[in-house]
Amino acid sequence: MSKSNRQRRAAKHRKARRDDRSMRHQAAEPDLFTQIRTALVDPDPLHLLSYVSSLLTAVDPRGKTHPFAPAGEGPDGPTREELAAMFMDVPTPETTALLSVVAELAGDDELLHARIRRELATRPEAGPHWIRRLAEASAYRAVRMAHVLGDGDNIMIGVRLGDHELTLVVYVDHNLGQLVKDAFVVSEPIAVILAQYQTIADEPDLIWEELSLADARAWVDEAIAIGAITYPPIETESWPGCRPLIEWIIRSLPEGGSGYQRPQWDSKKLDRLADRFFASQWGRSLDDADHRGLLESLLWYGTDYGPGDPLRWSGVQVEILFMDWLPRKVVAPTEYLAEAPELLRAFVCFAHNESDVRADLTEQTLAAIDYYAPEYQKIIRSPRPQGPAALLDALGEFDEPYWYQEMELETLARQVGGEEQLDQLDTVPLPDEPFDWSGIPDDVTPRVAEVLELADGCCDALLDVEYRTIARRVLARVAATGPAVFRRKARADTAAAAVVWIAGKANGQCELAAGRQRLRSTDITRHFDIKGSPSQRGEVMLRAADFPSHGYDVELGSPDYLTAERREQIIRRRDELREQIASDD
Numbered sequence: 001m002s003k004s005n006r007q008r009r010a011a012k013h014r015k016a017r018r019d020d021r022s023m024r025h026q027a028a029e030p031d032l033f034t035q036i037r038t039a040l041v042d043p044d045p046l047h048l049l050s051y052v053s054s055l056l057t058a059v060d061p062r063g064k065t066h067p068f069a070p071a072g073e074g075p076d077g078p079t080r081e082e083l084a085a086m087f088m089d090v091p092t093p094e095t096t097a098l099l100s101v102v103a104e105l106a107g108d109d110e111l112l113h114a115r116i117r118r119e120l121a122t123r124p125e126a127g128p129h130w131i132r133r134l135a136e137a138s139a140y141r142a143v144r145m146a147h148v149l150g151d152g153d154n155i156m157i158g159v160r161l162g163d164h165e166l167t168l169v170v171y172v173d174h175n176l177g178q179l180v181k182d183a184f185v186v187s188e189p190i191a192v193i194l195a196q197y198q199t200i201a202d203e204p205d206l207i208w209e210e211l212s213l214a215d216a217r218a219w220v221d222e223a224i225a226i227g228a229i230t231y232p233p234i235e236t237e238s239w240p241g242c243r244p245l246i247e248w249i250i251r252s253l254p255e256g257g258s259g260y261q262r263p264q265w266d267s268k269k270l271d272r273l274a275d276r277f278f279a280s281q282w283g284r285s286l287d288d289a290d291h292r293g294l295l296e297s298l299l300w301y302g303t304d305y306g307p308g309d310p311l312r313w314s315g316v317q318v319e320i321l322f323m324d325w326l327p328r329k330v331v332a333p334t335e336y337l338a339e340a341p342e343l344l345r346a347f348v349c350f351a352h353n354e355s356d357v358r359a360d361l362t363e364q365t366l367a368a369i370d371y372y373a374p375e376y377q378k379i380i381r382s383p384r385p386q387g388p389a390a391l392l393d394a395l396g397e398f399d400e401p402y403w404y405q406e407m408e409l410e411t412l413a414r415q416v417g418g419e420e421q422l423d424q425l426d427t428v429p430l431p432d433e434p435f436d437w438s439g440i441p442d443d444v445t446p447r448v449a450e451v452l453e454l455a456d457g458c459c460d461a462l463l464d465v466e467y468r469t470i471a472r473r474v475l476a477r478v479a480a481t482g483p484a485v486f487r488r489k490a491r492a493d494t495a496a497a498a499v500v501w502i503a504g505k506a507n508g509q510c511e512l513a514a515g516r517q518r519l520r521s522t523d524i525t526r527h528f529d530i531k532g533s534p535s536q537r538g539e540v541m542l543r544a545a546d547f548p549s550h551g552y553d554v555e556l557g558s559p560d561y562l563t564a565e566r567r568e569q570i571i572r573r574r575d576e577l578r579e580q581i582a583s584d585d
Contacts, residue, residue: 036094045130045164046187052101053245059083063233063240081112088119096120097127104134105244108251130162137161139253141190142216145197146207148357149314149365150307151175153260154197155211155219158190159249165189168246172223174307175316176234178260179227180220184238185245205361214257220250222259262308267536270299273310275531276354282346289526290336294343296535297330311355313348315368322369322376337380341373405577412570412577414548415506417558425571429564430466436473439480447486448479454496458527463504466563470503473561474545482544490537493528498537500524505538505554507566 039048059080078086084102087095103116125132138160145154152175157168167190173181186193198208211219224243227234265273274295278287298321302310305325306317326340345366352362413422435452437445452475459468478485478499486495501524524534538554548557559567 033092033094036098040094040097040127043128044187045128045161046166046185048097048101048127048131049105049245050185050242052098052105053243054241055083056080056102056105056244057241060240060243062228063231080106080109084112084116088116091123093126096123096125097131100127100131101134105248107248130164133162137249137252139213139216139249142211142213143190143194144207144209144211144219145201146209148205148207149312149317149361150309151314151316152181153219155216156190156193157213157216157220157249167193168249169193170220170223170246172219172260174260175305175320177226177230178223179230179234180223180239180243181227181234182236182239183242183246185242205358212254212257214254215259216257217250217253217255218257218259220246224250263303265299265303265308265310270303270310271531271536274299277347277350280350282350286343286346289523291339291343292525292531294336294339295347297326298340298344298347301325301329309355311351312357313344313351313365314361315365318344318365318368319372322372323379327376327379334380338377341369341376345369405581409574409577409581411555412574414557415555416562416567416570421559422570422574425559425567425574427564427568427571430469430560432465433469433472436476440476441483444479444483444486447492448475450492451475451486451495451499454493454528455499458496458500458524459503462523462527463500467500467503467507470507470561470563471499474502474541474556475499477547478541478545481546482541485541485544491530493530494534494537495541497524497528497530497534498541501534501538502541502554502556503561505535506556506561507563 035051036048039051042048059078059082084099084106087099087102099116099120103113103120106116107113139157140160141158143156145156146152152171152173155168155170155172157170159166159168165188167186167188168183169186170183171181172178194208224247227240233240274292277283277295278292283291299310301321302308302313302317306320321344322341326337330337348362348365348369351357352365413419416422416425440448452472455471455475456468459465459471504524525531542554548555556562562570
């Protein structure tokens with residue numbers, strides 16, 4: 001970024017801060033005491049409780065700081081302690097009532113709670129009788145309302161406050177990561193709210209479940225915690241304004257409950273699911289290496305994102321998959337990605353049949369696929385940021401690449417084993433070297449020799465001498481460091497495919513790079529005539545050999561595992577990044 005751009009960017013940020021302070025000043029203009037008096041004469045406790053909750057939300061720093069903001073930079077405005085101190089400095093009946101509620105709703109801060117209580121002990125009581133009974137508020141019932149497709153759950157909690165009843169309704173959205181997407185509190189018993197929901201949402205696809213109070217606490221606690229670290233924060237008319245009020249009740253519930261339980265799908269279970277699909281009437285005509293590889297990506301999304309159940313697909317999940325996740329996450333040729341809508345249509349029919357989802361819901365999901373497919377086809381044919389760049393673009397920071405530059409430099413250093421290795425990197429091709437048998441136990445030598453022969457053959461057929469050397473080095477390290485991998489009953493060709501996949505993945509990110517030709521994992525499975533992705537066995541080997549773990553990336557942490565071409569790419573990008581950073585200083 002040029003200095004002039006940075007100056008313009010800084011000016012825009014300063015203006016935004018001035019505008020924000022101006023808006024908060026305007027919001028503070030109405031007479032505070034008039035609002036408190038109005039709330040105090042209202043027989044409904046929720047009026048004052050909601051007002052105090054909104055005040056505490058206004059000074060809550062959660063979700064207000066950009067994740068890429070410089071260290072120490074935080075939101076402007078008073079803290080919760082400063083807000084309470086302002087009310088302590090004005091001893092009136094209005095502030096006394098206000099402080100009584102603040103003490104309860106801010107009860108997670110024991111020091112602040114004790115400080116307010118000491119101040120209140122010096123003042124005469126003020127406000128309606130229910131204020132003095134806030135500590136006695138208790139939840140007595142919790143219910144979960146869910147949908148068979150699993151997009152989200154409403155957690156409803158009934159609360160008694162003296163002669164009054166409140167119901168908390170918290171919507172936990174699974175497509176956004178099990179966070180609170182919306183919540184509100186109403187002055188009605190939970191039985192009344194349940195009856196209203198059951199009348200309005202009278203459909204066979206809803207699930208009603210009584211929850212223990214401990215489980216309700218776990219559900220809501222986890223969803224609030226995830227939402228609090230999400231940027232930009234999700235805001236609705238009532239959320240997060242009611243968050244302090246809901247957290248006050250949740251703190252009083254018993255601990256030790258269980259929150260959302262993601263369906264468990266291991267690699268074997270997913271392999272069996274894929275085999276059933278490709279043997280079914282819906283998948284039989286699609287059974288080839290490319291479609292099997294693409295299904296791996298759909299199952300990755302279906303198990304690791306959203307609700308986590310690949311047998312249930314909603315229109316919302318389809319939208320996220322096609323409009324964001326697949327174009328951003330999977331780096332592959334356009335013609336390969338273009339097959340996703342047809343494959344997903346077939347898989348949804350199969351999956352919903354297996355999970356007994358009603359035909360009407362299946363038709364709705366298929367209609368969503370048809371609706372988003374044209375735009376998806378445009379997206380995958382257009383230039384677009386991916387990986388960390390896509391994250392920054394979503395945050396509106398891609399035009400301010402300083403943070404991305406620093407992050408990418410750290411990634412390059414990590415790939416080669418550190419900054420010193422990054423500085424000393426060269427482009428000398430790796431030699432054609434023999435396999436290193438040192439340190440490999442005798443009992444696994446025959447199996448390792450079998451895997452070595454197969455891996456060599458794949459590299460000779462699909463790649464080159466450098467990749468063969470890398471594959472040999474990877475295999476030698478796995479066999480010496482984690483020989484138990486070769487003591488298990490497993491096919492040698494699957495192990496060889498995994499070794500080649502590791503070598504290629506480390507040098508070409510999501511795809512293997514062989515000169516100007518691009519090689520997908522499906523080409524490896526086709527060479528070995530095996531089913532299933534080599535990535536699953538590869539991940540086992542990476543852990544056994546104690547290679548660095550970085551999620552879905554394969555970074556072996558040494559130039560010894562990088563081709564000359566890959567090292568040249570790293571050197572070129574290293575120099576570009578350093579030049580850009582220097583020009584910005």
